[in-house]
Amino acid sequence: MAWNPDQYHKFRAAREQPALDLQAMIPDLPYRRVADLGCGTGEQTLALAQRFPGAAVMGIDASAEMLAQAQAHTAAHLSFRQSDLRELDGTYDLLYSNAALQWLPDHPALLAGLWERLNPGGVLAVQVPANHDHVSHRLITETADEFTARVGRLHPFRAGAWGHTCPDARSLRRDSRRPGGKRAGSDQPGLPHRAKRS
Structure with a gap:
């Protein structure tokens, strides 16, 4: 599916608030490598780069159209890459994803794979819309x-x-629901989790 950045930006304000809320929950740690998974047009990736100036921050998205606009955001430690999120390589101190993972199948396997990409003590900060009752x-x-x-x-x-x-x-x-009729996910959507591996 091709994404239209102009159409995407028509609803920027409505989409931006959950992203800002999620970023506010990320603890201030000395991150060295950060990835924004499903970065779209890159506004949140730039915000991460500005908040964590000591980190190499990479925005990753499958859409060439979205990344074409993301390239307008520049900083010495900011980069963008076109890739399928399921093919993530390397390890990271912070994996951030706002409203992107719902487009991918097999969430248990996806999240397990992302968890494996976290360095010990790393943070997985994910927000997935849960609006099936809207x-x-x-x-x-x-x-x-x-x-x-x-x-x-x-x-x-x-x-x-x-x-x-x-x-x-x-x-x-x-x-989209767990057995018993409860929504999948935490009672606190988007709550970042730290990797507790040694």
């Missing part, structure tokens, strides 16, 4: 349910029709 998502689910009730399970995006699958809204909502 009115817009409920309306999508209700519409999908009405559609299914009228025409059955036939779906223009069924497996193989376009080379991929597109699950219905009800399964997306169900898959």
Whole structure:
């Protein structure tokens, strides 16, 4: 999927507050290597570089269109790289990701892989939107349910029709929850966690 940076920036203020909240929870430590996973157009990556001037800060994103705008942000210790987040290499003192990991599959394996990339005492600071109960998502689910009730399970995006699958809204909502109906994740979304490995 191609990202449109201009469309992305139309809602900058709404998206920026959770990122600022997450950054405020990051402890002040002497980080040497920092990665912003899913950096988009790089505003938060630049903020990390300004907050931690002793660190080499790298913004990583899969979208060439977003990174083209990110390149406008410059600092001596700031860089950007196009890459799939699941192919992260090297080790880091701080891994930061705001509203990006929800686009990737298999979160248990993804988080385990990120944890392995942390240096001992490193910080994993992640925020993933949990808005499945938002009115817009409920309306999508209700519409999908009405559609299914009228025409059955036939779906223009069924497996193989376009080379991929597109699950219905009800399964997306169900898959986003733990057994017992609780949302996946911490009771304090975005709370950074420190690696306690020696």
